[in-house]
Amino acid sequence: MTTLTPGAPAAQPATRTAPAATATELTKVYGRGETQVVALDAVSVEFARGEFTAIMGPSGSGKSTLMHCMAGLDSVSAGSARIGDTELTGLKDKHLTRLRRDKIGFVFQAFNLLPTLNALENITLPMDIAGRAPEPEWLERVVRAVGLEGRLKHRPGQLSGGQQQRVAVARALASRPEIIFADEPTGNLDSRSSAEVLGFLRNSVRELGQTVVMVTHDPAAAAYADRVVFLADGRIVDELREPTADTVLDRMRNLPGSRSPVGARSDSDAR
Template structure:
């Protein structure tokens, strides 16, 4: 199955626009000859602007590989990836670095915060490195939504795991990226802290019109999304709109995940 859905049926205003990121017949092969591993086998899928999409599947299904290819963190073996109006397939390393810096945000399982910097400096550091001025009004709005207004002077070791991940989310948002890619963002958090981070990601879509693509193995996390795309053996095999933990779990069971 190849998926061409860009937005859920009856989606929110604005989701009918061109997708934020599109993969077309994407393949990814690691190794060669008899040792070759086909991680992706011709995936075509679009991700709607202003929507929250989760990518799921059994271990080894290709979900993280797909996200890395969509984000320009890994090259494709075949097919193409477009971020908005930019065809990133075939871009040089320098061009990809610029795209990731200016148009994409990242949230990973590891918080990747600099321990010597305050929460505020960690949030604004990517802008500083890019030589871009901080939009103070936007910064304050992001901090308000993420709930860190009284924690900006704290260093990472003075914050809980959930607060550290929310700093990472704010860092991803402050540059106003076209899309945020989140790879198991609650993987290092307990259930309560994970729920805080997921609620924030959900509110960033609802209140800021952010586009989020998240890889997760957790049905509860996936239920925060508008849509779940399921992979198995390097192919998209089904998708689910308006998911609940139970419907996601049932779909995973049917895939053997």
């Protein structure tokens, strides 16, 4: 398996193509009157195809809300969210469900594996539900990329935390989605397993041409990305290319609302 280092640049397409996802003046408001909270304040951002982007910011900055709105997991109050050429705003539930199933992969902090299914069955489950057969050659590449060749018959209870998250990454990749959204994917892992999973996400971009957008609080995790987008108070306030853990940490220290130590565990960032 190819060994990858944090921040290794993704292979860029020779010609300009439409972004994998786009937000335009995206606004999300919770509540009304005195209890109103503006979680996203007219955010505009593009996520290029074949690129690994990390989203960072203080607790409550809106990073998870941005990902959830871009992935069609939450509605928007104003503005536009697009996956490829498809506008999410106004899509009926049936069409939104189909788009999430066919064009978006998800990796969460919780592995969300079914304990009664083995690793291979968990990987192919979304396609099985959709009545679609996986592409054998692609599935083999994905399994090889995440290093699960010898573990496909094991159930989640027989796998380590890092191996379970590899299964979740493979499941997200197996349908060849337009984009993968990862929300704190290493939050439940030790440092070694975290590095493995981040390496596999990096590998999916570099070798499989995948697009990954990851919410994280960890500068070391963000260093695996090609680009880091920083949010504060619901707005994009900074951006960093070719990040390192040190440069990310320096930027985070200067963001509005960065009162707590960077890298401290945050189990939830619902806003």
